[in-house]
Amino acid sequence: MNKKRTTLKDIANVLSISTAAVSKALNDDARISVKTKKAVKQVAKELNYQPNHLASALRKGKSKLVGLIVPRTNSNFFSSVVENMEEVLDKAGYNIIITQSNESFEKECDNIDTLLYLQVDGIIASMANETVDLSYYEKIKSNGIPLILFDRGENDLNVDYVGINDYDSSHMIIEHLVAQGCKRIAHIGGYRRTRIFNNRIRGYIDAIKKHNLPHDEELLTESSLTLEDGRNQIEKLLALKNRPDAVYVASDYAALGALQVLKERNIKVPEEIKLVGFGNEPFTSLVTPSITSISQHSKQIGKLAAETFLGYVDKDVVRQSLNKIILDSELIVRDSSK
């Protein structure tokens, strides 16, 4: 077993030239003759040469790595974001290091430290539910490393962001429900401290008011939006004297939990209560009844976040000012609301 990797030196020795010449030949430097280039590439192939990334990264001061922080990889949204991000970054010669925060603030800080330690050239992140203190993110910026947030971002932090228009999404949902004849619409929302959930709540309230529908405090709840939260919150709504005739849930998982309870209680969806989720997770189309939801354009988000990053490091691209990209979302109407 040949444990030692071939280096520039090995190639140089074979051809009796300097390592500098070899390096330049492999990088197609104009000052190296065609003949030498050919010979070098030939030998490189024969010896199965693989450049040592650590060495070149150290020398060039660029690791060609991009760090990614997501709450969890196991949602379709994030895995799709990653896939499309990869596609863009691959072409530019970057590799992605994926880390999961598991919705934990502490883990997120660890991840940031790890990524900085690995000398990544940039960080793209979607914040954990728990995250409120942003000083750790400041650390990234003070290191002079580009930071791009997506989906779960914080606008107050003076940083680039890619996401959908949550406020408008709420409006679309309410419009749709009103069109279906709903008069009393509840909202199972996330915590307001997270910007996207706050926007969804604001959108909900404004749209409700616009249509002169009742905006009772009891119709609006906040939680972490897990499946279990969905179950608990719908129970509360069902316990009301005056039940809602539609529920807009700010996450598909919580919407699923709500649906389970409704089915267990033999409350007909959509006949008695209409239900709308958020995120367009694959299972929304798989359960019975299928759940109406909002598509977040994960592909676009991944692509745009990656391109925004490249805007910082690509010399061909003129550095733009701060980027806040807000995409329009799309309402996917399914059985649960018609």
Added chain:
Amino acid sequence: MNKKRTTLKDIANVLSISTAAVSKALNDDARISVKTKKAVKQVAKELNYQPNHLASALRKGKSKLVGLIVPRTNSNFFSSVVENMEEVLDKAGYNIIITQSNESFEKECDNIDTLLYLQVDGIIASMANETVDLSYYEKIKSNGIPLILFDRGENDLNVDYVGINDYDSSHMIIEHLVAQGCKRIAHIGGYRRTRIFNNRIRGYIDAIKKHNLPHDEELLTESSLTLEDGRNQIEKLLALKNRPDAVYVASDYAALGALQVLKERNIKVPEEIKLVGFGNEPFTSLVTPSITSISQHSKQIGKLAAETFLGYVDKDVVRQSLNKIILDSELIVRDSSK
């Protein structure tokens, strides 16, 4: 904005000592006085020193990175595997680079190249469905880098492996279905070229024979086991003159597809046909009826794969011979089969 990172030299300058002393102090070398260590650590903190990982990795010949290749991150199985792998590797000072093959052989090869290029200290992989040619994996071994396969592994490759006992899992499923009174059990399987699917098929056939049940060729099908495949294969089975009274599907996604068709056709599950999946994806408990499935002990698998890797690099651990770890699986009985 202070773009330059603090280096050992900066600390050394402040204290008027050599960089070597600083390095040793930070690494708690015995030859450095307590006083100096304290001073160094103090200054390091003040200057917000972050070691340059590239430099130390280059020098030490170890990147402290472990490469991971999975078909896709968006299944609960894989994200859980990753989470537990991380936990073990974190403690040993390793970081994980996650790559997705998207079930493509070509992408998988790219991923291997990328990881080798990044000088990872080891690779842990679950192979893509497509992968048949294993020469690329040989490349890893010829580079002297530890390779550990999990779940989708190939036993012929002389390499460590962590997975569940697929053969026995099939037996458990058939035992269960027989106990429920099934007489004619079909199997929607994966392609035999993939070892785990071959084992599931073998287990199915042997268990069927053991119970003297009919083993018709028409009751056994092979496919990629996507949701769509599940739909197609169940259609075939329903078209038979002599329909099965139970179907064992080798993947939860395909099982879900089968369930959809059965519901569309108003065939009652489990009354008319009992259904069993494989993998225990979260949605199996969410759909109606909930789907009986096999739990693959993702936590254990992640943990053991990581530990197997550490067995190669950890000097404290005596290097074991080739490791093939086969875990027992667990049958989770739900509504679809009782």
Added chain:
DNA sequence: TACTTTTGGTTAATCGATTAAACAAATATA
């Protein structure tokens, strides 16, 4: 006192690739 050992460092080489600067040879220009 004279020699040995220990303590607490320093010096300099090294990991492998890149690159600014230098340089010899070939070619072009006046």
Added chain:
DNA sequence: TATATTTGTTTAATCGATTAACCAAAAGTA
């Protein structure tokens, strides 16, 4: 012919941390 320019390559420094080898001063020992 003498000088300038171009071509193709070499030399040597560099990125930042680590470490083998060395060394001076302090402490211990006979």
